[in-house]
Amino acid sequence: MSDCIFCKIANKEIPSQMVYEDDLVIAFKDIAPQADIHILVVPRKHLVNLSDMEEGDKELIGHIHYVASKIAREIGIAESGFRIVSNHNTDAGQVVFHLHFHILGGNSLGKFW
Ligand code: 5GP
Ligand code: ZN
Numbered sequence: 406m407s408d409c410i411f412c413k414i415a416n417k418e419i420p421s422q423m424v425y426e427d428d429l430v431i432a433f434k435d436i437a438p439q440a441d442i443h444i445l446v447v448p449r450k451h452l453v454n455l456s457d458m459e460e461g462d463k464e465l466i467g468h469i470h471y472v473a474s475k476i477a478r479e480i481g482i483a484e485s486g487f488r489i490v491s492n493h494n495t496d497a498g499q500v501v502f503h504l505h506f507h508i509l510g511g512n513s514l515g516k517f518w
Contacts, residue, residue: 406451409501410501410503411447411505412451414447421434424476425446429468430446430465430468431447432444433447439509440510440511440512442510442511443508444507445508446472446473446508447506452503453503455493457504473489476508486510487509487510488507488508488514489507490509491505491507
């Protein structure tokens with residue numbers, strides 16, 4: 406998607422603080438962190454959100470969660486705790502319409518529901 410900000414970050418057309426990348430996903434620091442640690446894990450494939458997912462994407466979504474847990478271990482928040490969030494459409498406040506998963510941690514997050 407030529408006008409998608411996360412596609413541009415994946416293609417290195419827009420700079421980011423990248424913390425992980427492989428053939429399927431990238432992970433970079435959120436520009437407006439909502440916790441001490443706030444990283445976005447993003448598939449290179451442009452999916453709008455989880456509703457855009459097809460059966461063939463099951464492995465990709467599993468890989469995203471594997472990468473998120475690997476990053477959490479490596480940066481040292483697996484023991485203290487972290488939260489994975491994916492906002493889906495308007496009621497959830499999704500503003501970037503390229504599927505992404507927030508990793509939030511590094512401080513106590515409290516419950517939000
Ligand atoms: P959403 O509300 O769609 O779930 O989250 C989008 C996230 O993307 C927000 O937390 C926002 O701060 C982050 N974001 C938007 N534009 C950029 C950008 O250009 N660079 C980075 N690193 N994060 C961005
Ligand atoms: Zn995109």
